Amino acid sequence: MGSAPRERLDVDLAGRSVVEAARDLLGCRVESTVDGRRVVGVIVETEAYGGADDPASHAATAVGRTDRNRAMFGPAGRAYVYRSYGVHWCLNVVTGPEGRGEAVLLRGLDPLEGLETMHGRRGRTPLCAGPGRLAQALGVTDALYGHDLAAPPLRLLGGWSVPAERVGVSGRVGVSSASERPHRFYVRGALGVSRPDGWRP
DNA sequence: GGTCGGATCATCT
C-alpha cells in the first residue's frame, strides 16, 4: 500500500460494469464537508446493484423507474441516497451509462480524518462499518440525493490501490433475492494507511 | 459473545 493516496478519483464509473466499479472503488476515499466539518474515510466494503436484471436492485426491471430510484438512472458519479427500514440513510454511487440503473452501495469505510466529528454524529463506535452507520458518520441524508460526487460537500477522491489478494468477494448482505451473487467486495485485514494515532472515543 | 425482536417510515402494490 503506497504511503500517499492518489489525489483525484481515477476510477471509470461510467464505462465499466457496476461489479467492476464496486471492486475498483475499494481503497478510494470519501470526503464529506457537510456542516463545515471535514470527515474522510477509505472505502473498504461495497456492494453492486443493478445491471442486467438484478431482482435485488431498487432499479430492478420489475420495479422500473420511480421517484425514489430515479437517481440510479441518472449520470454516473452521482449519489443515490435512500431510507432503509425507516431508520437509516444509505449512500450509493451511481455507475454505468445513463439509463442503466446501476449503483454501488457503500457499506464500510476505514476512518481517516475527522474521527471526532464522526463520533459526535454517531455517539458510539463503530464509526462507519455498515451502510447506515457510514451515512450517519458522513452526515449524509436525502439532502444529498442526486448530488454530484465530484463537488463538495460530498466528494469521491483517489486513494490507494488494493492488490487483488487483499480483495474479498462474497454474496450480498441482507437481501432476500439473488443474495448469492458475488457482488460484495471488501478489503481483508487492516488497510495499512496512515491514520491519526492515539484517537479514542 | 451470540441470538432475537422491535423500532420506524418511505415506497410500492
Next chain:
DNA sequence: GATGATCCGACCG
C-alpha cells in the same frame, strides 16, 4: 397494507 440493500438493546447462556 406490506415490505425492507439495518441497527441496537435485551436477554440468554
